[in-house]
Amino acid sequence: xxxxxxxxxxxxxxxxxxxxxxxxxxxxxxxxxxxxxxxxxxxxxxxxxxxxxxxxxxxxxxxxxxxxxxxxxxxxxxxxxxxxxxxxxxxxxxxxxxxxxxxxxxxxxxxxxxxxxxxxxxxxxxxxxxxxxxxxxxxxxxxxxxxxxxxxxxxxxxxxxxxxxxxxxxxxxxxxxxxxxxxxxxxxxxxxxxxxxxxxxxxxxxxxxxxxxxxxxxxxxxxxxxxxxxxxxxxxxxxxxxxxxxxxxxxxxxxxxxxxxxxxxxxxxxxxxxxxxxxxxxxxxxxxxxxxxxxxxxxxxxxxxxxxxxxxxxxxxxxxxxxxxxxxxxxxxxxxxxxxxxxxxxxxxxxxxxxxxxxxxxxxxxxxxxxxxxxxxxxxxxxxxxxxx
Numbered sequence: 001x002x003x004x005x006x007x008x009x010x011x012x013x014x015x016x017x018x019x020x021x022x023x024x025x026x027x028x029x030x031x032x033x034x035x036x037x038x039x040x041x042x043x044x045x046x047x048x049x050x051x052x053x054x055x056x057x058x059x060x061x062x063x064x065x066x067x068x069x070x071x072x073x074x075x076x077x078x079x080x081x082x083x084x085x086x087x088x089x090x091x092x093x094x095x096x097x098x099x100x101x102x103x104x105x106x107x108x109x110x111x112x113x114x115x116x117x118x119x120x121x122x123x124x125x126x127x128x129x130x131x132x133x134x135x136x137x138x139x140x141x142x143x144x145x146x147x148x149x150x151x152x153x154x155x156x157x158x159x160x161x162x163x164x165x166x167x168x169x170x171x172x173x174x175x176x177x178x179x180x181x182x183x184x185x186x187x188x189x190x191x192x193x194x195x196x197x198x199x200x201x202x203x204x205x206x207x208x209x210x211x212x213x214x215x216x217x218x219x220x221x222x223x224x225x226x227x228x229x230x231x232x233x234x235x236x237x238x239x240x241x242x243x244x245x246x247x248x249x250x251x252x253x254x255x256x257x258x259x260x261x262x263x264x265x266x267x268x269x270x271x272x273x274x275x276x277x278x279x280x281x282x283x284x285x286x287x288x289x290x291x292x293x294x295x296x297x298x299x300x301x302x303x304x305x306x307x308x309x310x311x312x313x314x315x316x317x318x319x320x321x322x323x324x325x326x327x328x329x330x331x332x333x334x335x336x337x338x339x340x341x342x343x344x345x346x347x348x349x350x351x352x353x354x355x356x357x358x359x360x361x362x363x364x365x366x367x368x369x370x371x372x373x374x375x376x377x378x379x380x381x382x383x384x385x386x387x388x389x
Contacts, residue, residue: 002025002204003025003026003073003074003077005023006073007072007073007074007077008023008024008025008026008072008073008074009022009023009024009072009073010022010023010024010070010072012070012104012105012108013070015104016100016101016104018043018044018045018101019042019043019044019045019046019047019048019049019208020042020043020049020205024041024042024069024070024072024074025041025042025074025201025204025205026039026040026041026069026072026074026075026078026204027039027040027041027200027201027203027204028040028078029200031055031184031330031332031338031339032182032184032330032339034058034086035057035058035179035181035182035184036055036056036057036058036179036182036184036332036339037055037056037082038053038054038055038056038332038338039053039054039056039069039075039078039079040052040053040054040069040199040200040201041069041070041201042201042202042204042205042208043101044208044235044239047207047208047211047212048208048212048235048238048239049208049235050235050236050239050335050336051199051201051335051336052069052101052102052334052335053067053069053332053333053334053335053338054066054067054068054069054075054102054334055067055186055332055334055338056079056082057177057179057184057186058086058087059090059091059153059156059157060153060156061087061090061091061153062083062086062087062088062089062090062091063079063082063083063086063087063088063089063090063091064090064091064092064093064152064153064157065079065089065091065092065093065109065116066093066095066177066186067093067094067095067096067099067102067186067188067334068092068094068102068105068106068109069101069102069105070105070108071105071108071109071112076112079112079113088113088115088116089113089115089116090115090116090117091116091117091119091152091153092106092109092110092113092116092117092118092119093119093120093146093152093177094106094118094119094120094121094124095121095146095174095175095176095177095186095188096121096173096174096175096188096189097121097122097123097124097125097163097164097170097171097172097173097174098125098167098170098171098172098173099188099189099334102188102334103124103136106118106120106137106138107136107137107138107139108137110137110138110139110142110143111139116142117142117144117152118138118139118142118143118144119143119144119145119146119151119152120133120138120143120144120145120146121145121146121161121173121174121175122145122146122147122148122164122173123163123164123170123171123173124136125170125171146159146161146175147159147161147175156179156180156181157177157178157179157180158177158178158180158325159175159176159177159178160175160176160177160178160318160321160322161173161174161175161176161318162174162175162176162190162314162315162318163314165307165308165311165314166383167307167382167383168376168380168381168382168383169381169382172307174187174188174189174190176188176322178322178325178328180327182329182330183325183327183328183329183330184329184330184331184332184339185322185325185328185330185331185332185342186332187331187332187333187334188333188334189300189303189333189334189335190299190303190315190318191297191298191299191319191331191333191350192297192298192299192300192333192335192336192337193295193296193297193298193331193333193336193337193338193340194236194240194289194290194295194298194336194337195290195295195336195337196290196293196294196295197229197232198228198229198231198232199336199337202228202232206223206228206231207221207268208231208235209227209228209231209232209235210222210223210227210228210231211231211269211270211274212231212234212235212238212276213227213228213230213231213234214274215277215278216258216274217255217258217259217261217264217269217270217272217273217274217275218258218259218261218264218272219264220263220264220269221268221269233283233286234278234282234286236286236289237282237285237286237365239300239302240289240300240301240302240365241285241301241302241365241366241368241369242302242368242369242372243368244278244282244285244365245282245285245364245365245367245368246278246279246280246281246282246285247276247277247278247279247282248276248277248279249275249276249277250275250276250277252275255273255274255275256273258272258274259271259272259273260272285364285365288365289301295336295337295340297331297340297342297346297347297350298350299315299354300335301365301366301369302369304359304360305360305361305366305369305370305372305373306369306372306373306376308360309359309360309373310383312354312355312359312360315354316351316354316355319347319350319351319354320348320351322347323344323345323347323348323350323351324344325344325347326344328342328343328344328347329341329342329343330342360373
C-alpha cells in the first residue's frame with residue numbers, strides 16, 4: 001500500500017538538494033526474516049538517481065539503525081511497526097565521516113527516538129565551516145564516538161574501520177558492522193554490487209529510468225520493461241563515471257527544438273529538455289560493470305578514481321580483514337543491491353582481484369574522473385602522491 005504524499009515529505013531537503021527533493025518515497029524490505037530489514041529511497045541529481053539504504057538490525061536490546069536515510073512519516077511509521085514486533089530502537093549508527101546523505105538525516109532521526117544511543121565515526125567533518133557535532137544537530141548528551149568510546153553491542157557485533165584516509169578537504173572513514181548471528185556484513189559506500197535490472201525501489205516511481213531511456217527530448221516517458229532496463233543502464237554509467245564515455249551533448253538549438261513537444265509539456269518530462277545523445281556501443285561500458293549479466297561486489301568507479309586512487313593498499317588491507325570473518329554469508333551495502341551473497345573466500349578473491357587489476361585508470365570510461373582528479377591535485381585540494389599501478 002502506497003503511503004500518502006504527506007507521509008513522504010522531507011522538509012530538510014534544501015540542506016542537500018538532491019532528487020527527489022521534498023518527497024521521499026520509501027520501500028521497506030525484510031532481507032533476513034526476523035533479523036534484518038532495509039528502508040530504501042532514491043537520491044541523485046537531475047534524475048540520475050540510485051538507491052540509498054538504511055539497514056535495520058535486530059539485536060538483543062531492540063533495533064539498531066545503520067546509515068540513516070530521511071526519516072519521513074512513512075519511515076517512522078515502518079519503524080514503529082517493527083518496534084511493536086521486535087523491541088525499541090535502541091541504537092542509531094552513522095558509519096561514515098563524509099557521507100552527507102546519511103549525516104544530514106541523523107539529527108531528525110535521533111529526535112524521533114529520544115531514548116536511542118547515537119554512535120558516529122571518528123573524524124566527523126563539515127564544509128565549508130568546521131563545526132562541532134552538536135552544531136550539526138547531533139544530540140550531545142547521547143552521542144558517542146565509535147572505537148574511541150567503545151562500540152555498541154560488542155558481544156553480538158564486530159566493528160571494522162576503513163580509514164581514516166586523508167582526502168585533503170576532509171577525511172574518509174567508514175566502519176563496517178558484522179552481525180555474527182546472521183553472518184551479515186553492513187557497509188556504507190566502499191563496496192557495492194550493481195544489479196543488471198532496475199532495483200525494486202524504482203517501482204515506486206520509475207520516472208528517472210524512463211527519462212534517461214529516451215533518445216531525444218520530444219519522446220514521451222513511455223513505460224515498459226525494455227525502457228526501464230535501458231534507463232537503469234544509463235543511470236549506472238552516470239553515477240559511476242559522471243560523464244559516460246559514449247555520450248555527446250547536442251547543440252543547444254537542437255536540444256531546444258525538441259522542447260515542448262506533445263506529451264512532454266510537463267515538469268516530469270522537464271518540458272522536453274534532454275541534452276544528451278548516446279553513441280553506439282555505450283552498453284558495453286555497463287556490461288563491464290556487470291560481467292556476465294551478474295552483480296558482484298566491487299569498488300564503485302567514482303570512489304576508486306576520486307576517493308581511493310592513492311589508497312589501494314589501505315582498501316585491500318581492510319577487505320582482507322573482512323575476509324577473516326569466517327561465518328560471512330551476506331553483504332548489505334547502503335547503495336545498489338542488497339543483500340549480496342558472499343563468503344570469506346569470495347571476499348579474499350575480491351582483495352586479490354583489486355590487487356592484481358589496473359587501479360584508478362585514466363583511459364576509456366574513466367577519462368572524466370581522471371581529469372577531475374588531476375584538477376583537484378593540481379589545485380592542492382587533495383593529496384598528490386603518485387597513483388599506484
